[in-house]
Amino acid sequence: MSTWITICDTCKREDWEDTGMDKTDGEVLADLVEAAAQGSGVKTRRVSCLMGCKHSCNVAVQATGKLAYTLGAFEPTNEAAEGIVAYAKAHAASDSGQVPYRAWPETIKGHFITRHPPLDEGQ
Secondary structure, three states: OOOEEEEEOOOOOOOHHHHOOOOOHHHHHHHHHHHHHOOOOOEEEEEOOOOOHHHOOOEEEEOOOOOEEEEOOOOOOHHHHHHHHHHHHHHHHOOOOOOOHHHOOHHHOOOEEEEEOOOOOOO
16 A cells, blocks of 8 residues: 655645746645655655645645545745655554654644544445
8 A cells, every 4th residue: 555645736825926936836845745755655646726725835645544644834845845755654654654753754843734534444
């Protein structure tokens, strides 16, 4: 089973229009996460809107049968992307998807928005 990082590519921080950027903040973060994830064993995908606009930039970390997490309020930087991928790798290595706090990359601390229990296979 693979751990996936789902990246919202439509996320824009409040000041985005003033930056003159051609890409949305989500597109920039998606580019960086995809590059950081290459060869890591973690898969990535983009979606248009995770509905966390107050917390942009948003990602979801999930895998079948494991806890899933939504993280947000990232700056679209290499450091953020590398932290997201490092957390997703730890998620992949965990049987339940839960990663001990002491193992969290510093760059993702304070960015958790939600945690979802895994769906029961019989439901």
